[in-house]
Amino acid sequence: MDASASSDSMTDGEDNHSEASPSPAATTQVSVADESPGVTVVQLSDGETVQVQGVIQAPQTSVIQSPQVQPVQIATVAELEGDESATDTQKRREILSRRPSYRKILNELSFDSPAVPKIDEEKTEEEAPASSTAVSSVLSSVYQTSSGQYIAIAQGKAIQLTSPGVEALQGAQTLTVGSSPTPQAGATILQYATQPGNSPQQFYIQGGQVLFQEPWVLGATVLILPLKLLGEVDRISSQKDVSTVLRSHLQRCFAAAVLDYWKQEMAVTGDETESAATGDIPAYQLRSPNSGLAQSVVMAASPGPMQSPSSQHAEEITRKREVRLMKNREAARECRRKKKEYVKCLENRVAVLENQNKTLIEELKALKDIYCHKAE
DNA sequence: CAACACCAGCGTCAGTTTTG
DNA sequence: CAAAACTGACGCTGGTGTTG
Numbered sequence: 057m058d059a060s061a062s063s064d065s066m067t068d069g070e071d072n073h074s075e076a077s078p079s080p081a082a083t084t085q086v087s088v089a090d091e092s093p094g095v096t097v098v099q100l101s102d103g104e105t106v107q108v109q110g111v112i113q114a115p116q117t118s119v120i121q122s123p124q125v126q127p128v129q130i131a132t133v134a135e136l137e138g139d140e141s142a143t144d145t146q147k148r149r150e151i152l153s154r155r156p157s158y159r160k161i162l163n164e165l166s167f168d169s170p171a172v173p174k175i176d177e178e179k180t181e182e183e184a185p186a187s188s189t190a191v192s193s194v195l196s197s198v199y200q201t202s203s204g205q206y207i208a209i210a211q212g213k214a215i216q217l218t219s220p221g222v223e224a225l226q227g228a229q230t231l232t233v234g235s236s237p238t239p240q241a242g243a244t245i246l247q248y249a250t251q252p253g254n255s256p257q258q259f260y261i262q263g264g265q266v267l268f269q270e271p272w273v274l275g276a277t278v279l280i281l282p283l284k285l286l287g288e289v290d291r292i293s294s295q296k297d298v299s300t301v302l303r304s305h306l307q308r309c310f311a312a313a314v315l316d317y318w319k320q321e322m323a324v325t326g327d328e329t330e331s332a333a334t335g336d337i338p339a340y341q342l343r344s345p346n347s348g349l350a351q352s353v354v355m356a357a358s359p360g361p362m363q364s365p366s367s368q369h370a371e372e373i374t375r376k377r378e379v380r381l382m383k384n385r386e387a388a389r390e391c392r393r394k395k396k397e398y399v400k401c402l403e404n405r406v407a408v409l410e411n412q413n414k415t416l417i418e419e420l421k422a423l424k425d426i427y428c429h430k431a432e
Numbered sequence: 433c434a435a436c437a438c439c440a441g442c443g444t445c446a447g448t449t450t451t452g
Numbered sequence: 453c454a455a456a457a458c459t460g461a462c463g464c465t466g467g468t469g470t471t472g
Contacts, residue, residue: 383457385443391459392441
């Protein structure tokens with residue numbers, strides 16, 4: 057993190073204002089003469105005075121000074137570096153090197169921008185409709201196959217597969233493994249409305265299997281959506297919260313999925329084979345009763361029945377490493393997503409502040425004209 | 433059409449920060 | 453304080469546009 061000063065500087069303005077690099081040359085002042093360079097003080101219509109630093113602004117020639125204006129500094133320590141000493145810089149760097157995660161930053165930002173979804177795993181759970189939560193509790197484990205498929209393991213010992221190539225989910229295979237799926241007296245029909253006012257989507261739970269009708273439903277509830285389709289969800293639908301919920305749920309579930317799998321000691325139909333994709337990692341094949349096509353699944357080392365303690369130990373190490381890598385992979389993906397969201401959020405902020413600034417300057421100009429006319 | 437540049441996304445590692 | 457989560461950096465890959 058500290059390794060790159062340039063990347064740190066990128067986060068300097070992270071607090072609440074602009075992402076633009078503070079450039080003393082770009083000083084634009086409105087209403088206060090003795091502010092530090094690069095700082096703009098803008099008095100809002102409700103009387104509040106906001107100090108903005110480094111916002112990209114249109115060239116301005118009019119600097120109006122008003123003695124009545126008492127600027128309230130909203131800028132943070134990180135932004136007020138005009139008069140700081142070397143030690144202050146040092147301290148600031150230390151503070152910045154311990155900057156919070158994108159989740160925290162985004163949550164702060166989303167406080168101001170309702171359009172920005174909060175990244176809060178607990179909240180997403182809470183915000184999800186009851187039906188969604190119900191399914192989440194049913195489908196507790198998700199993991200990825202070597203071919204990029206996502207597999208959900210339900211408490212009712214059901215596994216669902218989708219192929220990466222499937223459009224929507226008509227191609228999703230549903231199969232039940234294990235001795236006895238949860239007996240259900242008929243299908244349980246659950247409904248989920250992605251947004252208030254939207255017509256609810258339906259899906260069914262029967263015999264430990266979950267049947268979906270719409271791709272959005274998957275996103276809204278839990279799983280099985282190949283990552284490539286997530287982009288489609290974002291693009292096609294306006295239900296952005298759907299994929300957010302899915303992602304956070306995937307993140308939650310993914311880590312422990314493999315472990316859960318073995319803890320459940322499910323009887324997997326198919327053969328144990330050495331994985332061609334991963335070399336030393338044992339792989340299992342799940343066979344769909346319908347297609348007969350083998351789906352190779354990357355699993356962490358399985359507790360084989362005929363193994364010496366040393367090889368078990370080695371496999372344990374390998375398994376732990378695999379789990380760690382898988383977790384980190386997911387974390388990195390999530391981190392990138394958050395970063396993107398964060399950057400997008402900042403860009404929106406800049407746009408809004410630019411607009412606001414423009415409007416205020418025009419307002420000031422108009423007031424100045426009126427004032428000048430009266431004075432004459 | 434090949435070669436190249438550019439970009440976005442990914443997986444991994446290593447170091448930092450947060451959490452319990 | 454250890455474990456888990458997070459994130460910057462690096463290298464790699466595939467897609468796309470441009471150029472000769």
